[in-house]
Amino acid sequence: MTRLKTCDIDTIAENLDTYNVELIEKTGQSLLGVACHACGRKLSEITPLMEEFTVGVVPVTAGQGIITTFSHTVASILVYLGFPASVTEAMDTSGLAEAFEAGVRGIMMSDDNRFVALNLNTQRVIDNSVFTGRGYAAALDLMAGGVKGKTVGVVGCGPVGSAAAGWLMNAGAHVVLYDVVAPAARLLRDLLSGSVNSDSGKTLSRVSVAGDDKVPGLDQVRYILDATPVANAIPDTVLSDTTCVAAPGVPLGVSPTGYEKIASRLVHDKLEIGVASMAVAML
Ligand code: 2YC
Secondary structure, eight states: OOOOOHHHHTTTGGGHHHHHHHHHHHHSSOHHHHHHHHHTOOHHHHHHHHHHOOEEEEOOOSTTOOOTTHHHHHHHHHHHHTOOEEEOSSOHHHHHHHHHHTTOSEEEEEOSSOEEEEETTTTEEEEHHHHHHHHHHHHHHHHTTOOTTSEEEEEOOSHHHHHHHHHHHHTTOEEEEEOSSHHHHHHHHHHHHHTSOEETTEEOOOEEETTSTTOOOGGGOSEEEEOOSOTTSBOGGGOOTTOEEEOOOSSOSBOHHHHHHHGGGEEOOSSHHHHHHHHHHHO
């Protein structure tokens, strides 16, 4: 999991409107709309729920410690979406206690290993990796005008890529898994294939692994989700003038020249879609 740096996130809060417009242009949906799509919720249904759902964002000093602007940025995204959210005055245990005493409905906090949202009523733990993967899968689905029946490449079979692949498979896509560690892709394929409803006793597997026979190379795939922490994971050579890329991976897996080529069909951010998807998932 890539640890964010302050310089990655310290302009997010002031640019949320601009980013929202960019998402509408690319996906047809706002940041909240993408998050609802990721969670299978309707905007009209969640809007009244959001207004009542107070969230405490608790800074955590564990491990490598505070990332300056992290908690403020998370709270800003939540407020932008319509949640009553704020950062606790205190940190760690004291911050958690402060949030409980303030009667919040949800808490968001992160150490170096997990960034989670906690619904205090349902006791659900909502993981950033899972909901970032689903949020970007939803964004790709929207950019593609629906992935059902289409081939989608998922590069990187870690927690984010796995969640994205699961969402895309459930949306009816033919998912091709790519990972530098081939067994990781095979393991995920087996996990996902097992979950497809079997038909006449034979598992319908719409998930395949790059390199297996009759599986297209990435240059043959029009819709790509990059869930790797690698700067050049998506080489320029695979980008055509119709390629769409959803890239939760940090750093961005598309090069500056590649970015030039597909800018209007590339969705990438450092926190927004993940936080928005987590927030809707709390409701
Ligand atoms: O400021 C704080 O409360 C810090 N404890 C926050 C640490 C976040 C560490 N995680 C990351 O940088 C990111 C997550 C946002 C998702 C993956 N890595």
